[in-house]
Amino acid sequence: MKPQLGLVVFCFATFSTFVHGAWIERRQNDLQPSVEEFRDFIYSRPDIHDGFNNMFWQIPNATEYENDPTGLLPQTRDIPTMLKRLNDMLAGPPKYGPGYIPFPLGTILIWPMCTEAGLGTFRNAEVSSHLGNILKAWAAFLSTGESRSTLNNGTYGWLKEEVLGRDFCDTYVCDPREEYWGFKSWDDFFTRPLRPGKRPIDAPNNASVVVSGADSTPLRIARNVKETDEFWVKGEPYSLRDMLNNDPRTPQFANGTVYQAFLAALNYHRWHSPVNGTVVSVETVQGTYCALSPSIGFNATEHPDPPAEEFSQIFMTNVATRSIVLIEADNKDIGLMAFIAVGMIEISSCEPTVNVGDRVNKGDQLGMFHYGGSTHVLIFRPEVDIEFIEGMEDAIRDGTVILLGKEIAVVKPQTA
Numbered sequence: 061m062k063p064q065l066g067l068v069v070f071c072f073a074t075f076s077t078f079v080h081g082a083w084i085e086r087r088q089n090d091l092q093p094s095v096e097e098f099r100d101f102i103y104s105r106p107d108i109h110d111g112f113n114n115m116f117w118q119i120p121n122a123t124e125y126e127n128d129p130t131g132l133l134p135q136t137r138d139i140p141t142m143l144k145r146l147n148d149m150l151a152g153p154p155k156y157g158p159g160y161i162p163f164p165l166g167t168i169l170i171w172p173m174c175t176e177a178g179l180g181t182f183r184n185a186e187v188s189s190h191l192g193n194i195l196k197a198w199a200a201f202l203s204t205g206e207s208r209s210t211l212n213n214g215t216y217g218w219l220k221e222e223v224l225g226r227d228f229c230d231t232y233v234c235d236p237r238e239e240y241w242g243f244k245s246w247d248d249f250f251t252r253p254l255r256p257g258k259r260p261i262d263a264p265n266n267a268s269v270v271v272s273g274a275d276s277t278p279l280r281i282a283r284n285v286k287e288t289d290e291f292w293v294k295g296e297p298y299s300l301r302d303m304l305n306n307d308p309r310t311p312q313f314a315n316g317t318v319y320q321a322f323l324a325a326l327n328y329h330r331w332h333s334p335v336n337g338t339v340v341s342v343e344t345v346q347g348t349y350c351a352l353s354p355s356i357g358f359n360a361t362e363h364p365d366p367p368a369e370e371f372s373q374i375f376m377t378n379v380a381t382r383s384i385v386l387i388e389a390d391n392k393d394i395g396l397m398a399f400i401a402v403g404m405i406e407i408s409s410c411e412p413t414v415n416v417g418d419r420v421n422k423g424d425q426l427g428m429f430h431y432g433g434s435t436h437v438l439i440f441r442p443e444v445d446i447e448f449i450e451g452m453e454d455a456i457r458d459g460t461v462i463l464l465g466k467e468i469a470v471v472k473p474q475t476a
Contacts, residue, residue, distance in 0.1 A: 305345045344384075399437075
């Protein structure tokens with residue numbers, strides 16, 4: 061009987077340790093409301109609690125993963141540390157400096173996102189809702205005057221020539237003679253408008269010319285895109301029904317053409333119309349925030365690098381938070397086309413600034429992103445005979461930024 065008694069004692073001790081540990085974890089003080097609600101949600105749901113524990117355990121015990129991607133802090137490997145770091149994130153603006161990656165949420169969660177448990181947990185709608193609430197709380201802080209503490213030329217400051225380049229003040233509305241260069245908040249800095257005339261529009265009166273809708277780096281051109289596809293398998297095809305959130309007009313785009321380009325943190329983050337036409341639909345989809353492609357997770361590759369991977373950006377067009385703007389182009393050879401602005405990880409808001417019925421010309425603003433990296437997609441119907449500019453393949457290969465308003469394609473007239 062002694063071995064059985066020992067087993068009972070051991071099991072009871074193990075259970076008591078787990079309960080005591082969970083009780084201590086739940087007793088974390090000074091959490092902001094959105095983080096506190098996230099904590100309570102995790103501990104009220106055994107499946108979610110196990111999902112987070114498993115994703116931390118599944119991060120390889122290799123030297124390269126001992127620290128987070130910045131190399132400045134130990135890699136987050138438990139729920140209490142994750143909650144504390146999320147709470148710390150809400151208390152300050154992004155930093156930019158030596159060894160510092162200016163994406164705190166991605167820094168905290170990027171390796172957990174690459175685990176098998178992370179791939180599943182971060183696609184859970186309730187998890188996404190809680191992460192969205194945390195990001196909204198951070199966005200509220202970034203809209204206050206207190207958020208300007210890194211708008212300077214200090215070690216982790218953004219207002220430096222080596223960060224912004226020589227032409228920043230000539231390009232954007234700001235005044236370096238004023239405190240914080242006149243920006244009223246960190247978000248005001250990030251969503252800064254251009255000075256008039258700084259992004260001239262190519263061929264404004266030629267309805268056959270399609271222009272870049274943002275300062276962005278071309279990522280991919282895909283043709284004959286399926287209406288529905290298994291986009292989570294290796295190869296990452298686009299799935300139009302998922303991208304367009306089951307819009308009833310989706311079949312019109314089946315077997316059409318997709319152009320995708322991404323915006324880096326220092327790019328201009330407002331988006332503009334690539335064609336002349338009329339807005340016929342505006343929808344913002346509250347999707348995932350931290351779901352990455354399975355094709356770049358630890359199960360698929362030994363050394364994942366999600367922020368730089370084409371596959372994850374394509375995957376995100378199907379599942380991430382995004383704004384979908386449908387435009388009926390004046391040029392009947394284009395007809396109905398779609399502009400999709402997609403948030404990536406840190407993004408807490410894709411904000412359209414147009415309404416149904418609005419008239420837009422090439423270069424007119426459609427909306428903006430509020431912090432983080434982001435990507436956008438143009439979708440054309442299969443009848444559209446679109447030819448992209450010479451040099452586009454080189455731009456995709458070399459990572460060349462194409463500025464807002466620059467010609468990216470020409471649509472040929474349809475033959476009778």
